[in-house]
Amino acid sequence: xxxxxxxxxxxxxxxxxxxxxxxxxxxxxxxxxxxxxxxxxxxxxxxxxxxxxxxxxxxxxxxxxxxxxxxxxxxxxxxxxxxxxxxxxxxxxxxxxxxxxxxxxxxxxxxxxxxxxxxxxxxxxxxxxxxxxxxxxxxxxxxxxxxxxxxxxxxxxxxxxxxxxxxxxxxxxxxxxxxxxxxxxxxxxxxxxxxxxxxxxxxxxxxxxxxxxxxxxxxxxxxxxxxxxxxxxxxxxxxxxxxxxxxxxxxxxxxxxxxxxxxxxxxxxxxxxxxxxxxxxxxxxxxxxxxxxxxxxxxxxxxxxxxxxxxxxxxxxxxxxxxxxxxxxxxxxxxxxxxxxxxxxxxxxxxxxxxxxxxxxxxxxxxxxxxxxxxxxxxxxxxxxxxxxxxxxxxxxxxxxxxxxxxxxxxxxxxxxxxxxxxxxxxxxxxxxxxxxxxxxxxx
Numbered sequence: 262x263x264x265x266x267x268x269x270x271x272x273x274x275x276x277x278x279x280x281x282x283x284x285x286x287x288x289x290x291x292x293x294x295x296x297x298x299x300x301x302x303x304x305x306x307x308x309x310x311x312x313x314x315x316x317x318x319x320x321x322x323x324x325x326x327x328x329x330x331x332x333x334x335x336x337x338x339x340x341x342x343x344x345x346x347x348x349x350x351x352x353x354x355x356x357x358x359x360x361x362x363x364x365x366x367x368x369x370x371x372x373x374x375x376x377x378x379x380x381x382x383x384x385x386x387x388x389x390x391x392x393x394x395x396x397x398x399x400x401x402x403x404x405x406x407x408x409x410x411x412x413x414x415x416x417x418x419x420x421x422x423x424x425x426x427x428x429x430x431x432x433x434x435x436x437x438x439x440x441x442x443x444x445x446x447x448x449x450x451x452x453x454x455x456x457x458x459x460x461x462x463x464x465x466x467x468x469x470x471x472x473x474x475x476x477x478x479x480x481x482x483x484x485x486x487x488x489x490x491x492x493x494x495x496x497x498x499x500x501x502x503x504x505x506x507x508x509x510x511x512x513x514x515x516x517x518x519x520x521x522x523x524x525x526x527x528x529x530x531x532x533x534x535x536x537x538x539x540x541x542x543x544x545x546x547x548x549x550x551x552x553x554x555x556x557x558x559x560x561x562x563x564x565x566x567x568x569x570x571x572x573x574x575x576x577x578x579x580x581x582x583x584x585x586x587x588x589x590x591x592x593x594x595x596x597x598x599x600x601x602x603x604x605x606x607x608x609x610x611x612x613x614x615x616x617x618x619x620x621x622x623x624x625x626x627x628x629x630x631x632x633x634x635x636x637x638x639x640x641x642x643x644x645x646x647x648x649x650x651x652x653x654x655x656x657x658x659x660x661x662x663x664x665x666x667x668x669x670x671x672x673x674x675x676x677x678x679x680x681x682x683x684x685x686x687x688x689x690x691x692x693x694x695x696x697x698x699x700x701x702x703x704x705x
Contacts, residue, residue, distance in 0.1 A: 263289040263322065266298035267311065275308040276315045278333040282632045283319040309358065316360060327632060330360030335624050337361075337634075339653050341369040342376070368610075368620060368636070375621035376653070379644045383656045385672070387442035388434070389647055390470060392423070393662030394451040394462075395686045398484055399522050411453045415686070419663070420454075420462055422690040426661045429697040431469045433704055434659075440474040442656070443647035446501075451480055452487040459492055463499035471500050477646050479503040483546075485531035486523040493538035503645065506531045506571070507546035510554065511562035518552050525565075532569040542643050545571040549605035550579035550598035550630035559605040560612065567616050572643035574618060576609045578602055578633040580626040599631035606633055613638045622648045659704065663689035669704060680704065 265280070267273050273291050280289050292298060300318045302311045312331040320326060329337065337355075344351035352370065355361040361369075396411035396419075434440070444466065454462065463480070471478060478501040482488045485506055496504060508528045510516060516523065535543050545566050549559055566574060579598060613620075618638040622645075625634045637648055650656045654677055657670045663686040668677045680703035682696045683689050689696065 262287070264295065264298040264300075265289060265291045265315065265318070266295035266301045267291060267293060268302065268304040269293060272302065272308060272311050275333065276302065276311055278627075279312050279315050279331060280319065282327055282333070283323050283325060313358075313360075326362070327360070328362045328365050329625070329632060329634075330355075330362070332359050332361060332625075335626065336652055336654070337365075337625065338369055338372045338376075338623050341373055342653065345373065365634075368623065368634075372620050372623050372636075375619050375639075375644065376649055378641075379621070379646065380649055380653075383442065383650070384440075384474075386437070386439050387474060387656070388439050389650050389656050389658040390441045390444045391658060391660040391662075391665055392427070392444070392446050392466065393660070393665045394446065394448040394454060395419070395663045396448065396453045397450045398453055398487060399520050413455065413458075416454055416458055418690055419686050420458055422693040423462075423662055424465060425693050426697055426700075427465060427469055430659060430661060430700065433700060434470075437704075440472060441470045442474060443477040443645075443650065444470055444475060444479065445647045446480045448481055448483065450483040450487055452482045452492050453484065456489075456491050456495060460495045460499075463495060463501070467499045475500075477503065479505075479645065479647060481505040481507075482531070483507045484521070484523060485527045488531040488534060490534050490538065493534055493540060497538055497540060502540070503542040503544065504535060504540050505544045505546065506535060507544075508562065508566060509546060509548045510551055510558070511565045512554065512558050515551050515554055515558070529569065532571070536570070542573060542645075543571040544573035544575060544637075544645075545569070546575045546577060547609075548577045548579055549609070549633075550602040552598075554598075554601070556601055556604040556608060559601075560608045563609060563612055567612065573637060573639045573645065574613060575635065575637045576606070576613075577635045578606070578626075578629045578631065580629045602631040602633055606636075609636075609638075617641075621645075622652050624652050657704075659700075667700065667704065678703065 265276060267276050270293060273293055277291050280291065300315065302314055309331065316331050341351045341355065344354050352366050355366055396416060398411065452459065480496050480501045482504045485508065488506060509519065509521060511525045511528065513525060547562055547566060618640060620636050621639050622637040623634050651658055655670065658668045660667045663682060664684040665682045667680040669680060670677055680699055683692060
């Protein structure tokens with residue numbers, strides 16, 4: 262086991278996050294003020310100085326370079342754009358100070374160029390809005406989100422509480438003169454609601470929040486088996502112009518392994534229904550690094566999904582969180598899949614670029630296979646403003662529902678303050694008045 266000494270707890274966190282990108286967690290130990298450690302990082306530098314020293318140490322003992330260098334944060338594209346806005350050369354800084362590879366610098370450049378074409382400075386009174394439905398037909402093996410297997414009784418009780426919060430938020434927005442620039446219905450799987458509940462929910466969203474200032478309204482379908490012609494008509498009548506249909510893979514064996522109880526044929530049927538309903542923008546999610554998949558499995562899935570014609574395709578890298586069943590059953594899956602993920606992401610870049618898609622937003626997560634990234638690709642003109650805003654953190658996002666976290670933006674200081682709701686939907690229902698009080702205190 263390798264021993265590293267750092268000057269304080271904050272350095273311990275930052276160096277520890279970098280260490281996990283090189284080594285299994287049981288292969289190193291980080292101490293505060295341990296003079297006889299194999300690597301001793303003293304006081305006097307900032308976190309990036311400490312990470313550069315640690316990077317050199319880990320590179321020497323493992324022989325590895327990291328594509329993202331010393332960057333451990335979620336939003337490298339935000340850093341790129343901030344450096345550019347300050348007049349710095351972002352590519353030079355990322356190359357020389359953060360050790361980012363040329364391939365990832367190229368990705369950041371393309372993302373920034375896409376955002377420049379579509380992004381506008383937000384109106385100070387315009388906000389983004391998120392509403393969460395924490396129910397799914399089943400729980401995926403890799404999932405750590407706030408989601409529960411759905412029942413009619415639970416969904417109805419939850420919606421009653423959510424409607425109460427929505428009414429309170431509308432009152433707050435009216436007091437402040439705010440409007441919803443974008444609305445995103447996520448989860449869980451919102452389309453796991455039955456048609457009656459889905460209709461009541463989306464009609465209320467429309468009546469409270471959609472107006473002439475709303476430029477984007479998205480409903481995640483997610484699970485293909487929950488998508489029906491009736492539900493798509495409800496979504497369209499509520500004014501939503503964007504949906505998600507998320508295959509994750511087109512290989513039946515993979516779907517079975519990860520707990521997705523649908524077939525590739527149901528994925529194809531869902532896309533056909535969305536085309537018949539004339540939903541303007543459909544997004545499809547795929548995941549690189551899924552168990553037992555090889556690069557040719559991923560490229561085959563991606564080729565078929567491109568053929569189905571979604572305007573947006575989001576390519577995720579498998580992230581195995583500690584709260585997921587997958588890490589309990591196979592804790593080494595993400596590390597084993599790292600080399601495969603590199604090839605899969607290279608194939609995705611080549612195939613999507615050839616098909617006319619451009620990368621327009623990206624982010625990273627902890628515990629990702631190969632420490633890579635998630636990238637949203639789009640056909641020109643179909644970029645999601647909500648996705649750009651939430652990754653660039655330049656607008657207040659008001660979030661409602663169990664597990665939802667509002668983020669209040671203070672432009673003068675370029676900072677956010679979080680206003681969280683509790684994650685458990687039953688506790689959310691019980692404590693809905695407290696959730697409203699948190700918003701009244703945090704959003705005003």
